[in-house]
Amino acid sequence: MSLRQLPGLIDVHVHLRDPGATHKENFSTGTAAALAGGVVAVLDMPNNTPPTVNEQRLSEKTQIASQKACCDFGFYLGATEDNAGHGAILSHGVAGLKIYMGQTYGPLKMADLAALIAHFRSWPADRPIAVHAEGLAVAGAITLARLYDKQLHICHVSRQVEIELIRKAKESWSATRLTCEVTPHHLFLTQADVARLGTLAHVKPPLGTEEDRAALWGNLDTVDVVASDHAPHTLAEKEGPEPPPGVPGLETTLPLLLTAVAEGRLSWERLVKLTSENPARIFGLKQEGRTYIEVDLDARYVLDSSSLKTKCGWTPFEGMTVRGRLVKVYLRGVMAYADGRVLVRPGFGRALF
C-alpha cells in the first residue's frame, strides 16, 4: 500500500435532486457519494423542481442541505427571464449564477438575448456566471462576459472546436475571467460507447467523437476544472421510453483521474489544480485547514455499482479497471470517510456561502 495525501476535491457541478426528485438522489445520499469520491464540497445546480431561482427556494434548499449534507455545499442561483433584478442581492449567498443558454435542456432555458443581457449587466463582477452553452452559444457567452466584464465559467465543455475556441479567447481576453470545466464522461467516454451503454450514455452535451475526447486531453492546460455533472436518474428512468440525460459521477471522478495519473497521462499537480485549487480560486472558496484525502496508489480494482452510495445505484463506468483507491477523507479535521464507510452524520456538512 502506497499512500498519498491530496486536497479534498471540490465538485463544482452536481445535481443532488433535493428537493423535487428525491427518488433519484437527496442531500444525504448525494453527499455520502461525494465523500466516497473524495469530494469534500459540492456546488449544486438550480434546475430542481421547483427551480432555485429566488430567495425562498435558496432558503428551503439551504435548510434541507443543512440537515442532510455530509460534506460542505453551495448552490447556484438559476437565471430566469425575470429574476435578473434579484441576482445582485442574492449573489453573495450562492456559488454563482447558472444560465442555461440557447438550445439546451430543462425548465431554465433562456433564449432571449435581452433577458441574458439583463443578467450579464446586473450580476456582480466578482462572482462567477456559469453557463450551459454549446456551439455558437459558447462564443455568444464570451462576448456578453467580455462586454459586461463578468467572470464567465463554461460548464462541461465537450467538443474540440469549443475547447479550442476557449483557448483562443483566454489568450485574447483573460485566462482568469474566462474559465471552463470538463466532465469525466467526456474525458473517458465517446459516441463509440453508446453501442455498449445504450441510453445510459445519454448525456447533455452528448458524448463526443474520439477526436473531441482527445482534444479535451490535448488542451488540458486550457481546462480549469474537472467537475462530475453528477446527474443521477434511476435505472428504470434511463431504460424507459424517454430516458432523461445525465449520469452519476461523484464516486468515479477520482479513481478515473488517479488511473490517468498512474498511466502518466495526468500529473499530480494538474490533478490537484483541476479538482481543488482552481475550483477554490474560481468560486472564492477557502480550502479549510485539515481537509484532505488519502489515496492508495497501488490499489487496482473494478468499478462496481453495488458499492456505490449514490441513490441511483449505477455508473456508466461499470466494469472499468481503475488504479488508485480513496482510503480516507478528512473534513475540517474530522475523519469523514474511511475504507468504504461514511463516518459523519447528515448535517455535518456546512454551507459554503
Place this chain on the structure above:
Amino acid sequence: MSLRQLPGLIDVHVHLRDPGATHKENFSTGTAAALAGGVVAVLDMPNNTPPTVNEQRLSEKTQIASQKACCDFGFYLGATEDNAGHGAILSHGVAGLKIYMGQTYGPLKMADLAALIAHFRSWPADRPIAVHAEGLAVAGAITLARLYDKQLHICHVSRQVEIELIRKAKESWSATRLTCEVTPHHLFLTQADVARLGTLAHVKPPLGTEEDRAALWGNLDTVDVVASDHAPHTLAEKEGPEPPPGVPGLETTLPLLLTAVAEGRLSWERLVKLTSENPARIFGLKQEGRTYIEVDLDARYVLDSSSLKTKCGWTPFEGMTVRGRLVKVYLRGVMAYADGRVLVRPGFGRALF
C-alpha cells in the same frame, strides 16, 4: 422645385432572384428598380436556387448580370459547411462572404460551430463577412470576428437589444471592424403594422416593437448602413398558404429617408453616410466620378405600386405620403434615369469586383 444633388445610393443587401426565381425578379427588373430608387450599385445575396457558393455559380451570375443589369453590381459568396477552403481564393471577386448563422431561414443556414470557425479562420482579414444573425448569434458572431480578426458586418439589425449590444461592442472592440445595417422596413414599420399588412409584413428578422423601432433611430450613430434587404416575392406567394419572408425595398428606401430628412429626423450628412459613404468604405468601393442623383425636396406624393419597376409590383409602404422625389440618376456621367424612366439598357451596369 428645389433640387439637390446627392451621391448615388449603394444598396449592400438585395435579392434579385436571378437565376432561380426570375418570376419574382431578375437582374433587369431589379436593377431598373434600383435606378428608380436612386441606387447606382447593388450587392446581391447568395441564397439563389442554386446558391452562389462556388466559382461556377459566381461565374454564371456574373454572366447573367453583365447582360441584364442597368446599374453596377457585386455578389456575396455564400458560406456552406464545406466551402471554407475556397473562400480565400474567391474573396477578391465578391463583395464579401455571407453567413446565415444559427436559427435563420434558407438553404445556407449554418449551425455548426466548427464550420463557422473554418470560415472565420480562412476568410481574408480585409474583406467583409456579412452575417444574418439574430439574438445571441449576434454576440457569437462578434466573438468569432474578434478572435479571428475579421471585418464583421451584421445585416438587418432589428432589435433594441441588438443595436445596443453592437454599440457596446464597437466601443469595446472597433467601430470599423464591426459594422451593421438596418432596413427601411425596420425603421418605418413595426409589429403594429401586421394587422394592416397581414402576410405582406412577414419578414426575417420579423418587424419589431415600437421600442425596437425607436431604438434603431435613437442609435443611428451606431448604424453604418441603411440597406433595403430587397426581397421580392409575388403577391400570390405572399398571400398564399406559406408566405415567404421578405419585402421589396429598392424603390422606397430613398423617399422614406428623404421624408425623414424633411421631418428633421435625419441630417443630410447622415443620409449620405448611411446610403453611400459607409457602404463604399466597408465594401472597398470607389465612388465613381460623375455618379450622383438629383432629388426634388419639395415634391410630396403617395407611394403607389403601379409605378414600381420591381417585377413583384407591390410595396409594404403603399399609400404612404412621402416628401422628396428622385428626379435624375447619373451613373459614370450617363443620365441613367430621369423622371420615372430608366434611360440605360440592360448591360450598362458593371461588375464591381
